[in-house]
């Protein structure tokens with residue numbers, strides 16, 4: 063059916079195993095939307111080309127958190143296959159299920175980077191208008207780029223309280239000075255603000271000097287990147303790099319694992335001279351080096367919900383457990399933990415969607431905590447906190463469980 067375009071990349075829309083869409087001869091295209099997609103797919107990078115190596119083994123689908131929810135048919139193996147065959151329905155919601163948790167790509171024997179494939183495909187939808195994007199995701203990510211935060215909030219509110227609220231500060235431990243990046247959630251969300259203030263109190267008490275960008279701190283752009291808006295992401299990256307460069311500080315502490323991952327892998331890559339540190343590792347150092355002694359052990363059954371952008375994307379899962387062990391005793395583990403942890407559903411723009419009961423990964427996670435007989439779920443990510451709290455508020459079965467940030471728990475134990 064028609065001649066093949068001279069194209070090095072062997073993707074395309076096929077029907078009856080035959081290529082049916084050609085870029086140059088638009089007369090045989092199914093429609094203009096398909097033409098846009100084919101055009102963009104043909105221009106894609108090697109990341110997507112690697113998807114051609116998929117052997118359809120299904121290991122990814124077995125490790126995808128949606129395998130825990132029978133109501134949802136989303137499967138990374140099927141997704142890759144449909145993409146290769148040109149059968150993906152861009153008009154459906156399917157592509158927005160992926161949370162970017164990384165479980166599938168950590169296990170794939172052919173090192174296929176599912177999250178890159180998803181990002182690239184979402185880029186086609188976002189930039190070329192060739193499919194469905196939920197309004198909530200579009201509006202929120204536009205706000206991130208335009209207003210520098212997800213909620214069109216006043217940037218001047220960030221850290222405004224720092225100037226008014228006196229904090230106990232120990233003498234500096236060393237000459238090291240850190241730039242502290244707190245994240246939008248921790249600037250404007252009520253529980254996020256508790257997470258922020260607890261972390262800063264611990265750093266102050268331990269004599270770890272840190273400074274802020276105040277209103278120049280902008281959204282890291284993680285969701286903007288993951289919805290496919292590369293132009294918007296570049297704007298936020300430039301804002302951040304320019305602001306950080308102006309301070310002369312070269313060590314940055316990130317409170318959110320999403321910001322940490324974005325800073326480390328996109329904003330300040332290896333040769334930038336920056337040292338990017340997640341705040342949980344600073345807390346681990348404080349406990350490990352005895353900078354703050356534990357005064358009051360917490361005698362409750364505590365479990366740890368691993369944020370995906372610490373455990374799966376950055377291999378950080380032992381340190382939070384060391385901290386909890388020092389504060390309360392050994393962590394009570396849930397069915398999924400560490401590198402095999404279950405995503406809360408908030409990554410990859412999931413936090414900006416409104417999934418109904420029966421489709422929420424955070425509900426499954428809380429059910430696992432109930433099965434483990436946990437009294438407190440500790441986490442170290444404002445998005446996980448938000449998702450888990452949303453499930454608690456919507457289901458009385460979870461009322462007996464508390465959610466705390468790891469810094470919040472630590473502050474209680476060292477005061």
Ligand code: SF4
Pocket residue numbers: 115116117118119120121122123138139142169170171172173174
């Ligand atoms: S694990 Fe990798 S090779 Fe196996 S089906 Fe998934 S993407 Fe394909």
Ligand code: SF4
Pocket residue numbers: 122125126127128137138159160161162163164165166167176177
């Ligand atoms: S990144 Fe996570 S949610 Fe997305 S397909 Fe892979 S395992 Fe599933």
